[in-house]
Amino acid sequence: MIVATAGHVDHGKTTLVGVLTGVDTDRLKEEKERGMSIDLGFAYADFGHGQRIGFVDVPGHERFLRNMLAGVAAIDFALLVVAADDGPMPQTVEHLAILELLGMQRGAIALTKTDRVSAERVRAAQAEVRSLLAGSGLEAAPIFPMATTSGEGVQALREHLRDSARTLAAKTARGHFRLVVDRSFILPGAGLVVAGPVLAGSVKVGDQLIVSPQGIPVRVRGIHAQNLPADAARAGERCALNIAGSELRHEMVGRGDWLIASALHAPSDRLDVSVKVLSSEARALAHWTPVHLHIGAAVANARVAVLGERAIAPGQSGFAQLVLDAPVAALQGDRFVLRDQSAQRTIGGGEVVDPFGPSRGRAKAARLAQLTAMRIPQPAQALNALLDAQPEGVDLERFALARNLNVDEMDALRTALSIHVVNAPDGRLGFSQARWRSLQAQVLAVLEDWHGRQPESLGPSEAQLEAAVGVPARSPLLSAVLVELVGQHKLRRAGLCVSLAHHVARLSEGDAALLAKVSTLLEASGLRPPIVGELARMLEMEQAVLLAFLERAAALGHLLRVAKNRFFLPATMEALAEAARQLAGESEQGSFDAAHYRDRTGIGRNLTIEVLEFLDRIRVTRFVGGRRRIA
Structure with missing residues (x-):
């Protein structure tokens, strides 16, 4: 179990941790000189029954709230310390609000310095604390009156911590490894060591990890878990990892970074979140408010793009997108705190809903429905x-x-x-299976209607089908549905057209006869069909009359108009598409250029360009960086 202190400056947090663990967590020279915690302190204690507990002692002064926030980013238990003589003070209130925003619901209250006040004052201070806790996640937390000088209450608190650790559900080491870096230092003879709580997964000596968001690969050389040497560490423990890497320099890693499995490295500068504004705020959180975002052990500048309504009132919650100045390594469910632009007060906080927020359409009704599901x-x-x-x-x-x-x-x-x-x-x-079956039924119904209205047509193109069933252009869903229906022999393809398997296009007698003549000539010409003028001379027809017929036949799907003056049989174009697939498949890069395609097909340079541009238009190929890939 990981315990963090919280509370106002000079209420005895560091002294209490020292009494509980025997460790003075004030390790800095300035802390010794001033008698006040400035940075995070760490201690460990074994309270029996194998319950080894890690303590994070946080500074109580408002000037060091940034450090306090780094210390409570991933804890299991809050130890709120309140001096009996002072009672709750401003930082008591703010620290409690922060714990609430971080979702903390396990904790205890140490009412210190009871030996300095009367019994009546102790009772009054308890009442003040209980009133402060009302409605919070720590509302039912026990209060332990304490006097560290005499040891009063220390054993009772120690036993409560031990029992809490024993009943705390062990965190499963599911998912990939994630560690919040809240401390880094150089250990003589070992090198760089980073420390922090493990949020997910497990790690063992020899594992490869990534320092995120920088993206630096490292290897784990040694592990201390809960301050003891170990071969592995897992979720729920504080651990220190000795790391090394060819690209790693000591100054590259520090508080606020993450040490994660490579599969998780995907830093983002747009986080879609659920935000609660503190009821103590004087005004609503307005759209595009600049804030300081505290997430994990990191702090970043951000803007709040309020979604839906244009503001979130005090005491209320809503969806927002945090637009950051620099990317962070966040995931769904990570808790965060927002402070004002001057870092003088806490505004609110919440949890990440989607760590990869879109830059467009973020406030549309459909997107808000998605966020409701994601939450x-x-x-x-x-x-x-x-x-x-x-x-x-x-x-x-x-x-x-x-x-x-x-x-x-x-x-x-x-x-x-x-x-x-x-x-x-x-x-x-x-x-969902319901969506899949629904689209299949839609496709079959649209084709049945199409054939009834246009019996001379082979059927709609895939683009026309997309429009008819209401799916986006180039929908992979529709393409997959068509593949399955063709495989079930419910549909067939003819060139660019899709039809029901039983459909036979019924042309007029004259059109059918002319199409047969045209098809014979086009088939005889192989992969290089004649242009319209040549075809008209071969058929001894007026070019304008023939062109009108060819355009009508192409509109019905019987021919493909590849260029302004050139029409292809669907089967010929399928052969040319297959040549493109073969070239791409033979290439290590999965792509080919126009020259290779010209040489493979033998159709000449100008026709090659026309054919490839047509294949781009019908989504067989995709032109990228001077080469083509199969789309």
Whole structure:
């Protein structure tokens, strides 16, 4: 269990930790000289029954609140210290508000210096504390009257901490490793050591990690867990890691950084969050307010983009996007605190809902519905709700990353929810079975209607089908649905057209005869069909009359108009598309250029450009950096 002190300056936090553990956590020269904690202090104690407890002693002075916030970023238990003579003071109130914003619900109150006041004052101070705690997560926390000089109350508090540690549910080492760096130092003979609480996963000697957000690869050379040498450390422990790396310099790592598994390295400068504004604030939190963001052990400058309403009233909560000056390594569920631009007061805080907030459409109703789903703590329930709120697919890799789910955990989730997975250019998209079946039914209904209204047409193109069923252009979902329906022999493709398997296009007798003549000539010309003028001479037709027919045949899907004066048979274009696929497949880079395509097909330079541009338009290929890839 990790315990952090909290409370006003000079109320006896450091003295109390010293009495409990035998360790003086004031390690700096200035702290010794001034008799006041300036930075975080650390101590460990074994209270019996194998309950080894780590203590983080925080400074109480308002000028060092930044350090206090770094110390309480990831703790299990809060020890709020209040002097009986003073009672609750300004920093008592602010520290309690911070603990509340961080979601702390386990703790105890040490009422110190009871030997300096009367019994009546002790009772009054207890009442003041109880009133302060009302409505907070620590409302039911026990109060321990204490006098550290005589030892009064020390044993009772020690036993309570021991029992709390014993009943604290062990944190599962699920997910990838995450450590909040709140301390770094050079150890003679060992090198750089970073220390902090482990939020998730586990690590062992020899593991490769990343210093984030910088992205520096390191290797773990040694581990101390809960201040004892260890081969491994896991979630719920404070640990110190001796790290090394070819790109690592000592000054590169410090408080506010993260040490994480490489799979988690995805720093972001836009965090979609749920924010609660303190009821003590005089005014609402307005859109685009500049703030200091405290998250993990880091502090960053940010702007608050309020979503939905343009402001969040005191005592109220709402969604917002934090737009940061520099990226941080945050994940879903991470708690944070906001302070005003001058860093003089705490405004509010909350939790990260989506660490990868979009720059566009962030305040739309559909996006707010997605955030409502994402805020659900349980991954399975959140994903299930998100599938309903995001009909165009949930990026499963991004969901797993935001929730720190490893491959096995995500696969188990996908199986449990019967998610239909579609491979898209940017990753795997997940869809509910209801959405999948609904779109299949829509496609079949649209085609039935299309054939009824246009019996002479082969069917709509995929782009026309997208518009008819209401999915975005180039939808990977629709493409996957079509592939499955073709595989089930419910649909077939003819060139760019999609039709029901039983559909036969019914052309007029004259058009059918002319199409047969045109097809014969185009087929005989191979991969290089004649231009319209040449085709008209071969058919002994007026060029304008033939062009009108060719355009009509292309509109119905029987021909493909590749260029202004050149039409192809669908089968010919499929052969040219297959040549592109083969070239890309033979390349180590998965791409090819126009010269290679010209040589493979033998169709000449000018026609090569026309064909490749057509393949780009129909989404067979994609032009990137002077080369083409299969789209």
